[in-house]
Amino acid sequence: MCGRYALTADSDEVYEFMNALGEGAFPARYNIAPTQPILIVVSSERRQPGSNLPERQAVLARWGFLPGWVKDPKDFPxxxxxxxETAIGKASFRAAMRHRRVLVPASGFYEWRRPPKESDAKPQAYWVRPKRGGIIAFAGLMETWSSADGSEVDTAAIMTTKANKTMRQIHERMPVVIQPEDFERWLECKTQEPREVAHLMQPVEEDFFEAVPVxxxxxxxxxMGPELQKPVPVAEPVEPSAAKAKADSRQMSLF
Structure with a gap:
């Protein structure tokens, strides 16, 4: 899952990396959460100057996807x-997978390692960033939702896949990362059907990310400040069986 992420790069760097036209500068954001506006990159109908490739546009959308058929957002999760794994066939995302795939620029994301149920430890937060640094792009889906009064809001979701072996130590899911060389294929919905880009929705290579405890x-x-990404010391997780054995040994020492 991906419930928090950050985009802290300079706006010009983001536009250049995404090869997209933007609407001006934006501040660094260290704690982006669902329901907030997020920056997404879409493919427009216009052509790039001197090229037959579609022009890319960076726009804002609400992080919280609403299918067009939803009547009242209050009644929808x-x-x-x-x-x-299921977006192609799921009713909520089927149309967007076919017609409205987008990219979500990011500097990294946050994830929590949950302790065993029998443990009284608190979840440990991690700042997960690319080892090489820089900007990355998550696979996303977009839908424009229209209310009964005619007003419209662009909404978006970030796609996730099963975690690779490295990230599985923290969480079983991770965002889908689209590499720059695949941007055009992912965004090109007219000629690239969902089944033709399915192979792009795989976990990144094992050494792509590093997880920093925060x-x-x-x-x-x-x-919302940079202190959120400051590393903190963290104890290594103890397997439930090991924790039980340790507790038993302490009890035995009382006799």
Missing amino acids: LLFNARA SDLVNKVSN
């Missing part, structure tokens, strides 16, 4: 992620 400041949406 918040869909901020879409599972890559404090629980990221848990609160109101915390």
Whole structure:
């Protein structure tokens, strides 16, 4: 899953990396959460100057996908992620997978390692960033939702896939990362059907990300500064069986 992420790069760097036209500068954001506006990159009808390739446009959308057939958002669950394995056939995402695939630029994302149920430890937050640094692009889906009064809002979801071996130590899911050489294919919905881009929705290579343990400041949406990404020391997780054996040994030492 991906429930928090960050985009801290300079706006010009983001536009250049995505090869997209933007609407001006934007601030660094260290704690982007569902329901907030997020930057997405879409393919437009216009052509790039001197090329037959579609022009890309960076626009804002609400992070929380609403299918066009939803009558009242209050009666619909918040869909901020879409599972890559089922999005092609799922009613909520089927149309967007075919017609409205987008890219979501990011500097990295946050994930939490949950302790065993029998443990009283707190979840440990991690800042997951590319080892090489720089900007990455998540696979996303977009839908424009229209209300009964005619107003419209662009909404989006970030796609996730099963975690690779490295990330599985923290969580079983991770965002789908689209590499720059595949941007055009992912965004080209007219000629590239969902089944033809399905292979792009795979976990990235094992050494792509590094996970940095951080404090629980990221848990609160109101915390939005760079201190969220400051590393903190963390104890290695103890397997439930090992923890039980340790407890038993302490009990035996009382006699």
